[in-house]
Amino acid sequence: xxxxxxxxxxxxxxxxxxxxxxxxxxxxxxxxxxxxxxxxxxxxxxxxxxxxxxxxxxxxxxxxxxxxxxxxxxxxxxxxxxxxxxxxxxxxxxxxxxxxxxxxxxxxxxxxxxxxxxxxxxxxxxxxxxxxxxxxxxxxxxxxxxxxxxx
Amino acid sequence: xxxxxxxxxxxxxxxxxxxxxxxxxxxxxxxxxxxxxxxxxxxxxxxxxxxxxxxxxxxxxxxxxxxxxxxxxxxxxxxxxxxxxxxxxxxxxxxxxxxxxxxxxxxxxxxxxxxxxxxxxxxxxxxxxxxxxxxxxxxxxxxxxxxxxxxxxxxxxxxxxxxxxxxxxxxxxxxxxxxxxxxxxxxxxxxxxxxxxxxxxxxxxxxxxxxxxxxxxxxxxxxxxxxxxxxxxxxxxxxxxxxxxxxxxxxxxxxxxxxxxxxxxxxxxxxxxxxxxxxxxxxxxxxxxxxxxxxxxxxxxxxxxxxxxxxxxxxxxxxxxxxxxxxxxxxxxxxxxxxxxxxxxxxxxxxxxxxxxxxxxxxxxxxxxxxxxxxxxxxxxxxxxxxxxxxxxxxxxxxxxxxxxxxxxxxxxxxxxxxxxxxxxxxxxxxxxxxxxxxxxxxxxxxxxxxxxxxxxxxxxxxxxxxxxxxxxxxxxxxxxxxxxxxxxxxxxxxxxxxxxxxxxxxxxxxxxxxxxxxxxxxxxxxxxxxxxxxxxxxxxxxxxxxxxxxxxxxxxxxxxxxxxxxxxxxxxxxxxxxxxxxxxxxxxxxxxxxxxxxxxxxxxxxxxxxxxxxxxxxxxxxxxxxxxxxxxxxxxxxxxxxxxxxxxxxxxxxxxxxxxxxxxxxxxxxxxxxxxxxxxxxxxxxxxxxxxxxxxxxxxxxxxxxxxxxxxxxxxxxxxxxxxxxxxxxxxxxxxxxxxxxxxxxxxxxxxxx
Numbered sequence: 001x002x003x004x005x006x007x008x009x010x011x012x013x014x015x016x017x018x019x020x021x022x023x024x025x026x027x028x029x030x031x032x033x034x035x036x037x038x039x040x041x042x043x044x045x046x047x048x049x050x051x052x053x054x055x056x057x058x059x060x061x062x063x064x065x066x067x068x069x070x071x072x073x074x075x076x077x078x079x080x081x082x083x084x085x086x087x088x089x090x091x092x093x094x095x096x097x098x099x100x101x102x103x104x105x106x107x108x109x110x111x112x113x114x115x116x117x118x119x120x121x122x123x124x125x126x127x128x129x130x131x132x133x134x135x136x137x138x139x140x141x142x143x144x145x146x147x148x149x150x151x
Numbered sequence: 152x153x154x155x156x157x158x159x160x161x162x163x164x165x166x167x168x169x170x171x172x173x174x175x176x177x178x179x180x181x182x183x184x185x186x187x188x189x190x191x192x193x194x195x196x197x198x199x200x201x202x203x204x205x206x207x208x209x210x211x212x213x214x215x216x217x218x219x220x221x222x223x224x225x226x227x228x229x230x231x232x233x234x235x236x237x238x239x240x241x242x243x244x245x246x247x248x249x250x251x252x253x254x255x256x257x258x259x260x261x262x263x264x265x266x267x268x269x270x271x272x273x274x275x276x277x278x279x280x281x282x283x284x285x286x287x288x289x290x291x292x293x294x295x296x297x298x299x300x301x302x303x304x305x306x307x308x309x310x311x312x313x314x315x316x317x318x319x320x321x322x323x324x325x326x327x328x329x330x331x332x333x334x335x336x337x338x339x340x341x342x343x344x345x346x347x348x349x350x351x352x353x354x355x356x357x358x359x360x361x362x363x364x365x366x367x368x369x370x371x372x373x374x375x376x377x378x379x380x381x382x383x384x385x386x387x388x389x390x391x392x393x394x395x396x397x398x399x400x401x402x403x404x405x406x407x408x409x410x411x412x413x414x415x416x417x418x419x420x421x422x423x424x425x426x427x428x429x430x431x432x433x434x435x436x437x438x439x440x441x442x443x444x445x446x447x448x449x450x451x452x453x454x455x456x457x458x459x460x461x462x463x464x465x466x467x468x469x470x471x472x473x474x475x476x477x478x479x480x481x482x483x484x485x486x487x488x489x490x491x492x493x494x495x496x497x498x499x500x501x502x503x504x505x506x507x508x509x510x511x512x513x514x515x516x517x518x519x520x521x522x523x524x525x526x527x528x529x530x531x532x533x534x535x536x537x538x539x540x541x542x543x544x545x546x547x548x549x550x551x552x553x554x555x556x557x558x559x560x561x562x563x564x565x566x567x568x569x570x571x572x573x574x575x576x577x578x579x580x581x582x583x584x585x586x587x588x589x590x591x592x593x594x595x596x597x598x599x600x601x602x603x604x605x606x607x608x609x610x611x612x613x614x615x616x617x618x619x620x621x622x623x624x625x626x627x628x629x630x631x632x633x634x635x636x637x638x639x640x641x642x643x644x645x646x647x648x649x650x651x652x653x654x655x656x657x658x659x660x661x662x663x664x665x666x667x668x669x670x671x672x673x674x675x676x677x678x679x680x681x682x683x684x685x686x687x688x689x690x691x692x693x694x695x696x697x698x699x700x701x702x703x704x705x706x707x708x709x710x711x712x713x714x715x716x717x718x719x720x721x722x723x724x725x726x727x728x729x730x731x732x733x734x735x736x737x738x739x740x741x742x743x744x745x746x747x748x749x750x751x752x753x754x755x756x757x758x759x760x761x762x763x764x765x766x767x768x769x770x771x772x773x774x775x776x777x778x779x780x781x782x783x784x785x786x787x788x789x790x791x792x793x794x795x796x797x798x799x800x801x802x803x804x805x806x807x808x809x810x811x812x813x814x815x816x817x818x819x820x821x822x823x824x825x826x827x828x829x830x831x832x833x834x835x836x837x838x839x840x841x842x843x844x845x846x847x848x849x850x851x852x853x854x855x856x857x858x859x860x861x862x863x864x865x866x867x868x869x870x871x872x873x874x875x876x877x878x879x880x881x882x883x884x885x886x887x888x889x890x891x892x893x894x895x896x897x898x899x900x901x902x903x904x905x906x
Contacts, residue, residue, distance in 0.1 A: 001405070018405065018442065025442040029380075034372040035365020037582075038441075039533055040614040044839035047533060075365030082364035090363045094355050094805055097813055098227030099362035100533040100582025106363060125848035132839060134533050134583050135227050136816030138850045140809060 004064050008033070009077025019065035024048045026064050027074055035075035035103050039132070046131030049104040049111075050074050056111035058130075075103035078110065086110045089144040097135035105131045109145050117150045199250060203327035205286040206335060207260040208238050208279065211327035215310055217244050220254035222261035223271045224554055225358070226584035228810065228869045230271045232357045233802040234279055237272075240349040241283030241342060244310045244323065251357045256556045256576045264578075266554040267589050267684065269770035269867025272802060276865050284339040292336070293329035294321060344800070344862045353805035358580070370551035370579040373539040373609060379408060381600045381608045382444045383433035384451050385616060388832030390481045390679050392458040393432045400450040401436060406443035408606075410436050410451065413599040415592060420565065421464045421472070425558040428592040429621040429681040437604050441611055457481070458679070477679045481832035484526070484626075487651055490676055491628045494649050495522060499674035502658035505728045506668035508634075511643030515634035519707050523631070523696035525895040527651075527827040528624035528685055529834075529842060534582020535617035538597035541607040546573040549594050552581035559591035566595055567602070586684030590622045615837040623827055624685035626651040627692040631700040634668070639708045643668035646697070652678040655689040660768060661739065662701075664732030665719035680829065686817070687870035690769035691877065695822065695895065698765035698878025703891060712764050712882070713747055716740075734768040741859050742766055742773040742795045749857050750777035750793040763883025765875040770867030772798040773859075775875050776815065778851075780883035786898070787884045789819050791853040796872055799863035811856045811872045818876025820845025823898045 005014045008031060015030045024041075027033040027050070036059055039047030043058035050059045051073035078084045086109050096102050105128070112119055112127040119127070124145055133141070199218055202210035210218040219235035235251045256264055263274055287307055294312040295302035298319050306313045313320045344351075361368055386392060398410035415431050416422060434451050438444040461477040512518060538551035547567055553559060556576045563574045581588055597610035612620070629648035636642055644666045648656040654673035663669055685691065705712040717740055724736035743766050751757045752764075766775025774796045781790045792815050801807045824843035828835045836842035881892035 018446075021442045025440065029440045029442075032374075033365075034367045034374075037369075037533075038371065038535070040839045042614075042838050042840055045533070045614075075363075078364075082360060087363040091355060091359045094353075094359065094809060096227075096356055096359060096362045097229065097809065098533065098581060098583045099358065100369060102362050103365045128847045130846075132533065132844045132846060134531055134585070134817065134844065136813035136820070136845070136850075137809065138816055138845075138847045139812045139854055142847065142850075 002065070004067070006064070006067055006072060007069065008072045009074060010071075015064070017064055019063060021064050023050065023059040023062040023064055023067060023072070027059065033074050033076050037100055037103055039101065039104070045101070045104075046108060047101050047104040049107040049131065051107060051111055054111065054114055056108050075107060078106070084110065085148050086113065086144070089148045092147065093140045093144040095137050095140040095144055097137055101131060101133045105133065105141050109141070113145065113148055119145070119149060203331040205289055205327070205331055206282050207254070208282040209242060209286040211286075211323050211330075213324045213327070215248060215322045215324035217242065217249050217310070217323070219249055219251055221251055222254040222264050223275070224264065224266045224556065224578045224581060225253065226266055226552070226554065226581035226588065228266065228271065229356060229803065229806045230266070232354055232806060233272060234275060235357070236349050236354055236802055237276060237279040238283040240347055241280045242287050243307045246349050246354060248310055253578055253580070256560070256578055258557060264556055266584060267586065269772070269870040272865045273771060273867055280341050281339055284341055285335050286330070288336045288339060289330040289333045290323050290326050292333055293326040297326065297329060350802055351800065351804065354803055356806065368580040369534050369582050370537045370539065371534050371582065371611070373550050373579060375539065375541070375607050378539070378607045378609055379437050379439060379604060380441045380444045381435055381437045381597070381604070381610045382441070382448050382613065383435050383596065383610070383616070384448055384453055385430050385433055385620065386455050388481055389429065389621065389681075389829065390458055390479060390832040391455040392430070393434065394454040394456040396434045396454065397452040398434070400452065401447045404443065404447035404450055406440060407436060407438040407447045409604055410434065411603055413596060413603065415595055415599070416566065418461075421466055423466055423558050423562055425555055425589050426465070426562050426592070427590045427622055427681050427683055433596070435600050437600065437606075437608060445613065476677055478677050480679065482678060482680060483830050484828040487626055487676075487829075488524070491524070491626070491649065491651070494674050494676060495628060495630050495647065497674075499647055499649065499672040502656055502671040502673050503663060503729070503731075504670050505663070505666065506643070508643045508645055508668040508670040511668040512632065512634045512645065515642055516637040517635040517707070518632060519635070519704060520630060520632045521700055521703060521891075521893065523629050523699060523893050525627045525692050525695065526825070527626050527680065527682070527829075528821060528825045529618050529827045529836070530583075530585045530587035530622070530685060531618065531839075531842065531844065532581070532583030532585060532587055535614055536588075536593040536612040536620070537610060538594045539607070539609045540594070540597035540601035542567065542598045542601040544602070545569070546575075547598055548575045548577070549598055550577035550579055551594055551597070552579050552584070552588050553591045553594060554581070554584050554586070554588040555591065558589070559594050562591075562595055563598055567598060585686045586688065587622055590683050614839070618842060619834040619837050621681040622683040623680065624688075624691065625653045625655075625682040627655045629655060629692070629696045631696065633700075633704050635708065641666065641704070641708065643670075645670045647672040647674070648696075649674035649676065651676045651680065653682060653689075655692045657689060657693055659731045659733045660693070661723070661734055662719050664727045664729055664736070665723040667728055669728065687769050687874045690767060690870070690874040691821075694765060694767035694769075694874030695877030695881060698767065698875060699881040699892060702764070702878075702882040702885070713743060713752055716743055716766065738773050738797050738859070739766065739768055742775045742797050745795040745857055745859055746775045746777055746793060749795060749855065752777065761883055761886035763879045763881065763886060765878030765882060767871070767875040767878070769874060770870045772796065772866040772868060772871035774871040776872075776879040778876075778879040778883040780887040782887055787823070787887060788849070789851050789880060789883065792851045792855070794854065794856045794872060795859065796856070796868070797859035797861070798868045798871065799861060799865040801858050802865060804858070807858065807868055808856045810868055812854045814872035815854050815876050816845055816850050818873050819849070819851070819880060822877045822880050822895060823849075824896050826896050826899075
């Protein structure tokens with residue numbers, strides 16, 4: 001066990017955990033931020049996507065010990081009142097079915113648009129291909145992303 | 152806590168009393184955050200005060216906010232929005248003033264709290280309209296008594312009561328307390344289609360905001376102070392069972408409290424029809440958090456041995472008991488395929504016979520025979536199986552994702568030996584279901600673990616546990632035969648279908664009824680690979696095989712595939728063969744005609760396109776697709792899809808469209824890539840790195856969804872659009888590649904561009 005002070009959603013938080021613990025479980029079970037979802041544990045589904053200094057990272061493969069001073073953002077911290085333009089676009093397009101994968105989808109989409117504000121069809125397909133949705137809401141996810149893009 | 156909740160739950164439907172805000176909810180913090188807040192306005196549970204219960208679905212607050220209970224479990228089919236819309240319509244309120252809450256599980260208050268068979272809307276359309284209309288009537292009655300005027304003269308307009316002659320008016324909230332004391336009326340007048348203002352208009356998902364902000368609402372998110380995490384070690388292969396284990400290393404790992412075994416069902420226990428379980432004995436590791444338990448679990452040294460053949464007694468519907476035999480052995484897909492090939496050659500149990508098919512085949516000028524195969528499929532709900540349980544010797548509380556709480560309640564009562572009023576189930580939002588969560592063995596497991604650990608626990612399945620546990624879509628095969636005369640006229644039709652361990656044939660469906668000579672047969676091969684419902688069970692295979700065969704048959708007959716289907720349906724309508732045809736030829740044809748129009752099927756500019764057609768009837772609805780196939784990077788790519796559905800009245804059109812789009816994408820993914828294979832009993836895939844799921848680059852560029860407009864009582868939508876995707880895709884691939892698709896997943900066949 002070791003103590004880590006992490007910058008999560010703009011706040012410093014200290015946890016005392018096994019250094020190998022993936023951030024996914026640190027967030028979900030030690031910091032009461034269960035919006036980040038467990039889907040596969042092998043970085044193959046994207047449900048656990050968070051931001052590390054604004055970049056999309058699969059938190060199930062990110063040991064807490066590897067996080068230093070980087071800023072971690074989770075779905076809970078994406079915006080103070082849940083009205084980030086991407087979150088609004090998700091509501092406008094009524095994207096969700098079961099909803100389980102959507103936090104990860106949104107975190108991926110936000111990271112995509114941050115670095116590439118006007119992504120092409122191929123850019124979107126490529127960047128979002130790491131996020132699985134068994135309900136098949138991809139059409140709306142893509143439409144929501146396009147609606148936030150800035151040509 | 153659980154007892155209080157139970158007492159509340161068991162209040163009779165008619166007994167009414169003032170509610171304290173949120174009084175029915177569990178005192179668990181995660182739920183407060185999960186309560187619905189409508190995105191269209193600001194109404195939320197905190198604002199809901201002094202709610203008056205008019206019936207099990209409707210509570211009205213003094214501030215005129217209306218709380219509507221959604222009684223069915225939500226797994227993405229959007230019932231939590233669509234069912235309350237039906238109530239709100241008849242109640243005559245502003246949808247913006249509605250808040251929705253997941254109802255407690257309570258069979259005394261609610262009929263059929265079951266998500267499955269695409270039946271939620273169909274089975275509750277009338278009860279929910281009555282609930283809304285009854286509440287409105289009680290409010291009018293309360294106003295009439297208060298104002299001392301005849302009830303017939305009291306009208307309503309979006310949440311406000313009026314009496315024109317006296318000029319009196321009052322908000323629903325002002326009359327709710329009095330209305331709550333009245334008896335529930337009968338013989339209610341319901342709105343006509345033309346009068347509807349909420350039903351058949353698009354309304355956003357009431358949980359949308361909670362979903363996009365990551366609020367805890369799923370079983371996996373369930374927490375309670377003092378809760379421990381449990382994970383299980385399951386046999387590595389079907390056909391194996393636990394022989395012995397050594398937990399000494401696991402117990403030394405940090406954060407581990409206990410290691411023990413559980414027996415899910417004793418051999419002697421008669422089980423319910425949905426009490427399927429793959430493995431019966433597990434090593435359970437209990438600790439403080441999931442990561443530590445995952446690690447410790449790897450240190451359990453378990454030895455496995457071959458499980459013997461097992462006879463088990465299942466209680467069926469209507470008190471019928473049946474015996475299921477689970478064979479011994481370590482099965483492999485290669486052997487399954489050999490066995491199925493042998494079975495295909497033999498005759499089987501006759502399921503339906505019209506005319507004299509044997510003679511027709513004997514006299515045929517040409518016989519077309521094709522065999523279709525499909526593999527086991529894993530459900531792969533994005534949220535793996537899980538369940539919270541707090542069980543003592545005297546009572547049980549479980550909370551988790553479950554489609555069929557009524558079934559598992561009976562199982563828990565029996566397995567735990569507790570009276571019905573001491574077993575309580577809480578429904579969490581499900582991260583997908585697709586049939587998988589109708590088999591709630593994980594709730595029984597969680598309950599047994601909690602009782603043994605003497606602590607509240609949450610049982611967590613890893614993705615690997617979830618994917619290798621089973622309850623798969625069965626492996627199927629079907630051989631279709633058609634007899635043609637010298638003029639290419641269709642004389643007879645024969646289907647013989649089988650599966651491991653279930654046969655897929657729907658003997659009374661199309662084209663039964665359209666043919667003078669028809670034979671349907673079925674067979675099964677027993678297996679210890681466990682199976683269960685998977686989005687449109689059996690139909691999801693039949694619509695692939697039958698609709699592929701229909702396409703090939705049309706080609707052999709020199710007919711347009713649309714025309715052949717319509718001609719057969721015309722025959723089934725005007726001069727049906729047999730009496731048990733379980734489809735309506737007119738509605739079936741209606742979907743094809745809509746598809747013909749919307750896809751531009753007959754337009755000259757579309758003649759050169761690779762269009763594949765399929766239409767199918769299941770779960771009381773009719774659905775079809777035309778898929779346009781392109782070849783992209785040497786692979787078949789379904790570029791655009793036109794879909795037509797007849798499911799009667801559509802409650803929430805945009806959400807219904809979402810469901811069809813999802814079914815198309817899910818169908819393409821399962822048909823092209825879905826495959827669970829076995830070697831010596833061991834599943835050959837255990838995670839998404841090798842079990843291929845459809846991803847964004849593979850989805851169509853366009854999916855145009857069209858609903859047949861009618862005022863028929865609503866039927867299913869979650870399942871019906873899924874099966875015909877398989878057939879339309881196979882037929883479109885044929886157009887693009889010249890290669891027929893006989894084996895799923897289609898991508899195994901590596902079709903190449905023709906010419």
